[in-house]
Amino acid sequence: MTDPRPTLRRPQGTTGTRILGVGSAQPDKIVTNDDLSQIMDTSDQWIRDRVGIIERRFAEKDELLVDFAVAAGTAALADAGVDPSEVDTVILPNCTMPSLIPNASAQVAARIGIPNPGAFDLNAACAGFCYGLGVASDLIKAGSSKKALVIGAEKLTDSVDPTDRANAIIFADGAGAAVVGAADEPGIGPVxxxxxxxxxxxxxxxxxxxxxxxxxxxxxxxxxxxxxxxxxxxxxxxxxxxxxxxxxxxxxxxxxxxxxxxxxxxxxxxxxxxxxxxxxxxxxxxxxxxxxxxxxxxxxxxxxxxxxxxxxxxxxxxxxxxxxxxxx
The missing domain is CATH 3.40.47.10 (Thiolase/Chalcone synthase)
Known part of the structure; x- marks a missing residue:
């Protein structure tokens, strides 16, 4: 007797994935250690000795996390030679969106011109890009996605106390992105x-x-x-x-x-x-x-x-x- 229960169709996946292109974006404003020494008790040598930073980039008040994410994602797509219409998944690791909703990923996808992708933010803080890359790779291998755009983006200066020299000297703003797609040979290892x-x-x-x-x-x-x-x-x-x-x-x-x-x-x-x-x-x-x-x-x-x-x-x-x- 034939079992009447339906069976799920196995999606068409791939054996391998790879990064197809990368891109990045940063604010124009450069802030040196000497600049910080004018507003807090620190010095160029003190900062270099402890954390190795010489300068960093700070966003202006009207520049948003999503602005840098759009620029980095657009650059990554151009580097990969991938049209936005080919992307079906956008993953945006971040931990500094000023509000929980709406998420950054859907806004960024729309501004880049990616039509109706699966889009979600991912918060694993500084481990976020590696988490996002792992998820994107596994989605493609499982057949749930064909091409994914992973964008790590932050505007940390909105979340740093400018009088807290231990942290104010460290954090900065910017975004970096990678386009992930299928490959005949593995190009991304397991996370x-x-x-x-x-x-x-x-x-x-x-x-x-x-x-x-x-x-x-x-x-x-x-x-x-x-x-x-x-x-x-x-x-x-x-x-x-x-x-x-x-x-x-x-x-x-x-x-x-x-x-x-x-x-x-x-x-x-x-x-x-x-x-x-x-x-x-x-x-x-x-x-x-x-x-x-x-x-x-x-x-x-x-x-x-x-x-x-x-x-x-x-x-x-x-x-x-x-x-x-x-x-x-």
Missing amino acids: VWGSAGELVDLIYMRDHKYIYQEGQSVFRWATTQIAPIALQALAAAGLDPSDVDVLIPHQANLRIVEAIAKKLRAKGAREDMVVADDIKYSGNTSSASIPLALDHMRKAGTVKSGDLVLAVGFGAGLSYAGQAFVCP
């Missing part, structure tokens, strides 16, 4: 992600208004826990540390970036592995920092198409994620 919710009080919004972080505790956590996550991401992709051409950690603090690179080299990463240091001139842009760094490095020629990139993000939550991918 390895997680969270340490017991440490949630290390980074939070004070009085629901200003970002606060316990800097020393976050520093100790990141310098001890993130390199092992990066190694797990390589193992999940069937890679060895020596395979990595480019390391792009979240640009939280140059000392953290250097510590992660040192630990990976101790595990076999090459001495000539290129390490992102975009924080020097962009500051900490949270979910935008990894795609911003990638786009800047490509434009500078320090990263080239075909290079194997290892990205790892980490931040409030405490959330973390990493994956290996091939540079477009």
Whole structure:
């Protein structure tokens, strides 16, 4: 007797995904350490010694997170040679939208000219881009999406107390984006992600208004826990540390970036592995920092198409994620 129950159709997926193009956008306004020393008790040397930042970009009051997201997403589509009409999913990692609704992703998609995509924001703070890239890749492999646009965008200056020198010197504004599509061969490795919710009080919004972080505790956590996550991401992709051409950690603090690179080299990463240091001139842009760094490095020629990139993000939550991918 035939079973009368209907069966679900299996969607047509793909065996692999890859990044097709990247783009970025930042405010025009450059703020140096000397500029900050005029409004708070700090100095150029003090900032360079502690976090490695030389300058950062601050948005004007009338410039919005969605403005930078639109510019970065448009640039990524142009880089990929993909028409907006081909995109069916928009994922926008961020943690600084001034209101929960409407979300940023639908607004950005409409302004770019993407017709009726699935669109959602994703909040994993500074790990957001790696989370978004992992979700986009898996959606395409499952057959739920054909081409996805992932945009990490932040306007952190709206959420920073200008009198709090520990945090005001770090955070900045900008956006970075990647177009993700199907590929015959895997170009994006599995995402390895997680969270340490017991440490949630290390980074939070004070009085629901200003970002606060316990800097020393976050520093100790990141310098001890993130390199092992990066190694797990390589193992999940069937890679060895020596395979990595480019390391792009979240640009939280140059000392953290250097510590992660040192630990990976101790595990076999090459001495000539290129390490992102975009924080020097962009500051900490949270979910935008990894795609911003990638786009800047490509434009500078320090990263080239075909290079194997290892990205790892980490931040409030405490959330973390990493994956290996091939540079477009």
